[in-house]
Amino acid sequence: MKNKFIVVEGLENAGKTTACNIIIDILNKYGIKREKILLTREPGGTPIAESLRTIITNQKQQEHITKITELLVIYAARAQLLDNVIKPALKCGKWVISDRHNLSSHAYQGGGRQLNSDLIDELSYIVLGDFYPDITFYLDITPDICLQRLKIQGNLDRIEQESLDFFERTRNFYLKKIQQNDNIIFIDATQSLDRVVQNLKKYLLNWLKNQ
Numbered sequence: 442m443k444n445k446f447i448v449v450e451g452l453e454n455a456g457k458t459t460a461c462n463i464i465i466d467i468l469n470k471y472g473i474k475r476e477k478i479l480l481t482r483e484p485g486g487t488p489i490a491e492s493l494r495t496i497i498t499n500q501k502q503q504e505h506i507t508k509i510t511e512l513l514v515i516y517a518a519r520a521q522l523l524d525n526v527i528k529p530a531l532k533c534g535k536w537v538i539s540d541r542h543n544l545s546s547h548a549y550q551g552g553g554r555q556l557n558s559d560l561i562d563e564l565s566y567i568v569l570g571d572f573y574p575d576i577t578f579y580l581d582i583t584p585d586i587c588l589q590r591l592k593i594q595g596n597l598d599r600i601e602q603e604s605l606d607f608f609e610r611t612r613n614f615y616l617k618k619i620q621q622n623d624n625i626i627f628i629d630a631t632q633s634l635d636r637v638v639q640n641l642k643k644y645l646l647n648w649l650k651n652q
């Protein structure tokens with residue numbers, strides 16, 4: 442089977458990091474060795490992209506970050522990650538799992554921040570061209586649950602401090618995009634972690650069998 446690019450998406454604390462690790466376990470059991478799998482995240486995943494990430498997440502910035510700056514920084518980080526890490530890894534036969542990718546920008550900057558979707562489409566095209574994930578798992582939680590889990594976690598980053606409306610708009614954008622794309626698998630992540638893991642396994646194994 443040819444190596445693939447798999448993405449996990451969702452609101453904060455939807456369980457994305459947990460899901461990425463479960464996907465790696467499932468791939469291992471499917472016979473794909475750990476050294477053949479690269480786990481990365483966005484924004485981040487390269488030294489420069491990780492520095493750009495701190496601009497996006499740091500709550501103690503010296504000045505207000507405009508919506509456009511946020512968008513451009515995220516795409517600059519994505520360009521670094523794509524050309525220096527993701528594409529080379531796929532080229533040498535590795536499976537790549539990413540904790541967030543381009544869909545996050547449509548949801549957060551398009552939905553949450555209400556930036557013009559043509560602008561985001563244009564930047565997506567400049568940075569990614571026709572490069573898409575082979576499959577995306579979207580872990581759906583309601584903004585209420587997102588904020589509840591964020592409160593338990595405590596130390597909130599800059600975007601995590603946004604309002605319930607912001608997360609409603611972000612989630613609605615995710616849900617809209619999912620309806621338009623068969624390669625995005627919806628997983629109800631409001632259920633117990635055990636149920637989420639079971640569903641993820643079921644969908645992933647089914648997809649792998651058909652590759």
Ligand code: Z5A
Binds near residue numbers: 540541550
């Ligand atoms: N951002 C953006 O705006 N535009 C973009 O294009 C991109 C990103 C790419 C960093 O993202 C920020 O970047 C993010 C969006 C913005 N803004 N914020 N805020 P990130 O992905 O690195 O950070 P995050 O979204 O805050 O995710 P996270 O903290 O890493 O959470 P997670 O990976 O989704 O969840 P987790 O670590 O697996 O689990 C979190 C906790 O929830 C943990 O205690 C679990 O035990 C618990 N959990 C998980 N699932 C369950 C269930 N089912 N039940 C109960 N408890 C659960």
